[in-house]
Amino acid sequence: MNEPRPLVAMIHAVPTGARIAQEAFAREFPQATVWNLLDDRLLDDARDAGGLTDALRRRMLRLIEHVMDGGAQGLLLTCSSYGEVVDTARARWDVPVLKSDEAMFSAALAGPYRRMAVVASTAPAVPAALAQLEALVPTVRPDRPVDIVTALSEEAATAGDPGATARHLADALHAAGGSDADVVLLAQYSLTPARDALAALVGVPVLDGAGAAAQELRGLLVPAPAPGEGQAATAAAVTR
Incomplete structure (x- = not known):
């Protein structure tokens, strides 16, 4: 049945x-x-x-x-x-x-990660993602500190393939001082195809909103x- x-x-x-x-x-x-x-x-x-x-x-x-x-x-x-x-x-x-992206942010906050990086390819996505993430901290993670860094690469929005997108995001992450992040969160669904390539470049888990x-x-x-x-x-x- x-x-x-x-x-x-x-x-x-x-x-x-x-x-x-x-x-x-x-x-x-x-x-x-x-x-x-x-x-x-x-x-x-x-x-x-x-x-x-x-x-x-x-x-x-x-x-x-x-x-x-x-x-x-x-x-x-x-x-x-x-x-x-x-x-x-x-x-x-x-x-x-x-x-x-609510499920992605909740999963990240419930996990073992202390330093989180939020990456985006359009400027408006950064404050929107940051506001959602910070709003969840008191309920999902009230007793553990979290450090959040944001990185923006507008070049990633026009990259020709997921590998190029990942490289632009990794460069932006490095420039923003987020190379030591424990996890990377994609602030836009459009960045999802670059998830695996970005994870390989930065060596930490990369989470996407749709999958979560x-x-x-x-x-x-x-x-x-x-x-x-x-x-x-x-x-x-x-x-x-």
Whole structure:
């Protein structure tokens, strides 16, 4: 008998983020049925307005309501600019709703890392990521110190391949004094293809938001096997 596949919705603002998030879920949460919604004016309209307006918040909430009415059992907003709307959504719906990089930051803070580096290729991503990370410290890591360094490489945004992107990010990290970081956090989904190459260059773990979100939703939506259940199933298969 096939287990039901959890329906996970993702709301995207850019096609690149949508592709990377889908690849992450295929890798980390293949049990999910993924439902993608793309509104490619979300970022442009926010930029034109100078930030989120009440109208843009209502627009995002309508998109969230649409997937909730459609039976979504989990939701990921891949656009960090609309992360504040998640708090409103959580108060309205009893379904896991994640901000773009929230799971990554929580995983990093829960880990053994003391010095963390946040890397980005666009300037607005740096303060947005830093604000999210610092906001989680009191709840996830109240009793252990954490040192955060940020690095920006705008050259990485136009690099021709993941290897070149990784080299630009590594150079920026070195210039920012973050070469001794224990972990590197990618502030944008668009940097995910360079994750493995960057890890090889810097010699420490590199975490990405989409992969961490997929792992968290998998943990929330897929029941863990009961103690002994896996062994019992194996024994039954052997005796048949």
